[in-house]
Amino acid sequence: MRVPAFRRFVLxxxxxxxxxxxxxxxxxxxxxxxxGGTGSLGVVLATNSLPTIVLTVVGGVLADRLSRSRILFLGNLLAALAQGVLAALVATEHATTASIAGCGFVSGIAVAFTAPAATGAVGQIVAAEHLQQANALLRLPGNAVKVLGPVAAGVLVAAGGPAWALSWDAVSFLVAALLLLGLRLSSPVTTGGLLAGLKGGWSGFRSRTWLWTYTAAGTVVVAAWLAGFQLLGPVIAAGHYAGARSWGLVQGAFALGLLAGTVVCLRWKPYRLLAVAVATGGALCLPPLALGLGLALPWVLLGAVLAGVGLDIAIVAWTTALQQHVPQDELGRMSAMNGVGERVAVPLGYLATALAAHALADRTMLLVCAGAIAVATVLNLCVRDVYRVIRR
Incomplete structure (x- = not known):
């Protein structure tokens, strides 16, 4: 926090x-x-995720060739424009499913370019020995806001309608863009065009066994987590617990676990970074397992807290490992290729659940999801290269 550029980045x-x-x-x-109904919302969410799947690798190539601070500025500015237009359409009652989806598509493009640049920017701002604490500090405000943000949004939407919350989202992106413009990070020293960058990125990704195996396992874990917790969780809560009240407690417990995981990462510096990331990420199997077994709500809450702690430790440890073991001129592409796997998992998990819904009961599918997370974690821990990615 003594580094002015990092303070600006955190803010x-x-x-x-x-x-x-x-x-x-x-x-x-x-x-x-x-x-609109469920179908319209599904179209909007799918339209938002499509460009992040298709363009993230291109964003990674640009992050290894252009100034990352400039990419972050332009990406946040684009997101501010998209959310501002959306807020205006909603406020004037001219919004349609198509127009909302179009604004979401533009926002998705912004994410595709800013996400790889952000990972590399931290490595340029902070010294190597402080990377883990920097990554944890970056997650701390976001995790804290996840606890209070939905509550504030509910109050704001109830009082004045969704346009107000969307307007603040646009303003927040604009303020972030102006803050990031002041970073003025230099461009990584690279040569070659876009196609050469894509080929070089794929070659570098494929040559790092620890990287592609973690990405493959992570795709399974994220897909099973989204299907088991985000999709089936509310359904089980409505049928077997106290409905929205119980599910709100579970979501709050998970957010609390994320905060606790961030605090752990500020103090604990594991030596085998990647092995810790894999193992702690496996804690995501606990809430689907508790729900699938029909355990009492306190056990589900405990599983949600532990899953949140494990997930945040996994994210911080993984990001630190990536930043320490991948050169700066490849970091954007490696981060992007890992991100594509996680983003593909979103439609994959929802689609697999929809197809299995006719053949399996909800609780059975929850147990399948928990088992998939556990198996993917164990198989990834069997990869020898995982234990060679250590703290530097």
């Missing part, structure tokens, strides 16, 4: 996190407000 992350925490609820009610 930008905090400001944009406040808007991003409100946006999902506001977006859902914007779709409902113009007469």
């Amino acid at each position: 930008a992350s905090l400001v944009s996190a406040t808007g991003s925490a409100m946006a999902p609820l506001a977006l859902a009610y914007a779709v409902i407000g113009q007469g």
Whole structure:
């Protein structure tokens, strides 16, 4: 925090996190407000995720060739424009499913370019020995906002409609863009065009066994987690617990675990970074397992807290390992290729659940999801290269 550029980066992350925490609820009610239902919301969410899947690798190539601070500035500016237009459409009651999806598509493009640049930017700002603490500090405000943001969004939407929350999201992106413009990070020293960058990135990704095996296992883990917790969790809570009240407690417990995991990462510096990331990420199997077994709510809450702690430790340890073991001129592409796997898992998990819904009971599918997370974790821990990625 003594580094001025890092303080600026943290402040930008905090400001944009406040808007991003409100946006999902506001977006859902914007779709409902113009007469849309589940199908319309699904179209909007799919349209938002499509460009991040297709363009993230291109964003990684550019992050290894251009100034990352300039990419972050332009990406946040584009997101501010998209959310501002959306807020105006909703406020004037001219929003349609198509227009909302179009704004979401533009926002998805912004994410595709800013996500790889952000990972590399931290490595340029902070010394290697402080990377883990820097990554943890960056996650701290976002995790804190996840606890309060949805509540604030609910109050704001109830009082004045979704346009107000969407307007704040646009303003937060604009403020973050202006803060990031002041970083003025130099461009990585690279040669060759876009196609050569893509080929070189794929070659580097494939040659690192620890990287592609972690990405493959992570795709399975994320898909099973989204299907088991995000999709089936509310359904089970409605049928076997106290409905929305119980599910709100579970979500709060998970957010609390994320915060606790961040605090752990500020103090604990594991030596085998990647092995710790793999093992702690396996804790995501606990909430689906508890729900699938029909355990009492306190056990589900405990599983959610432990899953949150494990996930945040895994993210910080993984990001630190990537930044320490990948050269700066490849970091954007390696981060992007890992990110593609996680983003592909979103439609994959939902689609697999939809196909299995006719053949399996909800609780059985939850147990399958928990088992898939556990098996993927164990198989990844069997990869010898995982234990060679150590703290430097």
